Amino acid sequence: MAENSKIEWTTHTFNPWIGCTKVSPACDGCYAENLMANRYQRVQWGAGEDRQRTGAANWRKPIAWDKEAKASGTRPYVFCASLADVFDNEVDDRWRNDLIDLIDATPNLVWLLLTKRIGNVMKMTDPARGHRMLPRNAAIGATIANQDEYDRDRLKLWEVKQGLDPLFTFGSFEPLLSRVALDSFAPDWIITGGETDQGSHKARFTDPQWFRHLRDQSAKLNRAFFMKQMPRKQEIPADLLVRQWPIARAAA
Template structure:
């Protein structure tokens, strides 16, 4: 975590604390758990039936890193994207509210950075940003902070996206985004994207999604990646293209369409007849039909 990152949709990662609790199928192969619990033993990961786990705050030196990035961004006239809490969840119920308040103080102190607050708990965003944080009650939501939620299947779309858009309407963040990683099924999200049939109506004020990220699953310890049908990626790409929404494809994961990358590997055939081959993350790449998709949303100055 820190100055450099291999995550294609951000420029830096920052973790004010480490630790979380599993809440959905996307958590089954949690890389943060594999790294910080199973490999390094820094925390105990929470899960249903096992308790909430533990959380540890990172060092003061780490908390000063974004101040350095902010100075560099100001000097260069750039707006780097910072993925916040890749090893935790900002809106986790079991995090000390004081840590969250410290994080928002840091976000306000770094206006040249665009903070990406990705959560699996969008229902908590408004509460934990207002009455849940008396220390900064009444403070406006920082304009350099975006909110996003993970939606790995249609059930999570139906649960999480309305909560995310409610928070967008209440708080006016920089933008709202979806992380469809790991993508575990086909998603229909068009109703939450801009649509020219109603977008130009004077009465239309409903919040909408501004950015969509997709990605296939990767192996994490004993958890082996579930295959993703390439048509699920194509569908989201096309839904975003139709709506004029920024679309970013991070990775294919361990599996890739047999038409995308040649070579040996275990095959998996979906009910629609499409077939993927397991060749490993290092070889599967991040193209769809031979093209990379690297779009990011525009950010107001």
């Protein structure tokens, strides 16, 4: 859950628990909800619903990945989490502390903690509130679907960068729902992509020029840029097939 992830910008995907609440336009066609709530009926999505912690065998996988990385001298990326949000208000603080312990215990892995709740990160990693500090091998990312979200969250992500000193920061501009103008507060890594169909939800329109605009701004601001996919699995134009990483990672 899952080794050798199919997500192009990571090596592995790890889900410490499953379940979330929609809080962004990016959530409208939620892959995780369509898979785990609608298809498998494993959890209920939404506020006040229980999150389901994954099993012990799943939690042991990163330990094995770390040992392999140490032996090979590589630094694999681990995306956490595709089926939940690490900084979800509904999650038991003890679960999050257990996750931080696991990240601390796997220093050869680069942990990508992506959230739609970037405003929670500072307080949920504050020892004065009884929380564990953010490990040095963790990168923090925010989902940013449009200009309004960028304007709202860029300074929150910058605060995390300045206050917690993560390995790097990143923005997941996927699904990209509008043209976005970056500035000097842009995250270190710009990941972007179009939407895919999810159940009854059909992929929304994305203009290729929006991707080109992010690519060009990333170059000017000295940010790494990663183009993941076009909407509806269209082929990526050759000039947009740019895939950069902030630091070296293991080969896919």
